[in-house]
Every structure is written in structure tokens, then in C-alpha cells.
Amino acid sequence: MSGVEGRLAAAERGENPTVLARLKTGWAVIGDTQHLPGYCLLLYRGEANHLTDLPRAERADFLLDMSLLGEAVQNVCSALDPRFRRVNYEVLGNSWPHLHAHVHPRYDWEPAAHRSSPVWTYPDRKDPRHRLDSRHDALRTKLAEELMRITAEAGMGPVAEPR
Numbered sequence: 152m153s154g155v156e157g158r159l160a161a162a163e164r165g166e167n168p169t170v171l172a173r174l175k176t177g178w179a180v181i182g183d184t185q186h187l188p189g190y191c192l193l194l195y196r197g198e199a200n201h202l203t204d205l206p207r208a209e210r211a212d213f214l215l216d217m218s219l220l221g222e223a224v225q226n227v228c229s230a231l232d233p234r235f236r237r238v239n240y241e242v243l244g245n246s247w248p249h250l251h252a253h254v255h256p257r258y259d260w261e262p263a264a265h266r267s268s269p270v271w272t273y274p275d276r277k278d279p280r281h282r283l284d285s286r287h288d289a290l291r292t293k294l295a296e297e298l299m300r301i302t303a304e305a306g307m308g309p310v311a312e313p314r
Contacts, residue, residue, distance in 0.1 A: 182253075188290060230293075234258050
């Protein structure tokens with residue numbers, strides 16, 4: 152799966168293994184790299200490059216979906232790791248020109264040189280040893296379950312659960 156088009160098409164077909172849930176505006180997915188365990192993204196399921204490309208109501212829905220994903224990340228990661236510190240949110244688009252949001256858990260165990268910096272300062276964040284694989288199955292399951300619980304509690308159940 153390469154590029155956002157391939158990832159979104161695979162999610163629509165139920166063939167994207169990173170999908171946690173389909174939310175109102177997009178797909179909640181676990182990140183391909185897990186150098187910070189619990190890293191997730193929200194991939195907008197329509198055609199948009201910038202957040203401001205969306206009508207205001209849909210923009211608000213996208214940001215709410217992002218916050219619900221962040222809440223799930225916070226709940227799961229804080230339960231799994233007592234050194235969990237916070238969640239950081241980013242909507243970038245410099246290298247992937249399709250609207251998406253990054254949800255990064257942050258931890259007290261991060262090296263001091265990176266603890267207060269953007270995750271992009273990590274020189275090894277894409278190192279193969281951090282690649283998403285079967286080691287992360289339990290984390291992925293917990294994130295999906297918590298996202299289902301949170302969206303149901305908010306009266307905004309996911310459009311579809313992962314297959």
C-alpha cells in the first residue's frame with residue numbers, strides 16, 4: 152500500500168490492516184511506525200489537501216474525530232505505560248498532500264533531547280525496528296476497542312469497525 156490513495160482505497164475495501172475504525176470524516180489508523188507506541192493518524196476520506204478546504208461544519212467534524220482518536224490514544228497509552236505524558240496533535244501535509252492528522256503519544260522516557268521537540272526530530276523514527284508488526288497487535292486491538300467505546304459513549308458510533 153503506497154500513498155494516501157492506495158491506503159484509502161484499501162480501507163474502503165476492508166483491506167487496510169492499519170484501520171482502527173471508520174469515523175464520520177475519515178479512517179482512524181495505527182501508524183506504520185511505532186517508535187512512540189500508540190502513534191495513530193486520521194486520514195480524511197474525501198478530497199482535500201488543507202483543513203480549510205473543508206466547509207466549516209465538516210472541518211469541525213474532522214477536528215472532533217481527531218480529538219476522539221486522541222482520547223483513545225491517551226486512555227490506552229496511559230493505562231499501558233505509567234510514563235505516558237500527553238498527546239500531541241498535528242495537521243501537516245508538507246510531504247503528503249492529502250488532509251490527515253497525526254496523533255502522537257508522548258512519554259517521560261523519551262530522550263531529553265527529543266522529549267520537548269516535535270517527533271520529526273527523532274533521527275531513527277523510521278528505523279525498521281520500529282515498524283508496525285505483530286508485536287503491536289494487542290496495542291492495535293486496545294486502541295480499536297477504546298475508540299469504539301468512546302465514539303459510542305459520545306453518541307457518534309463509528310461508521311464501521313475494522314474487518
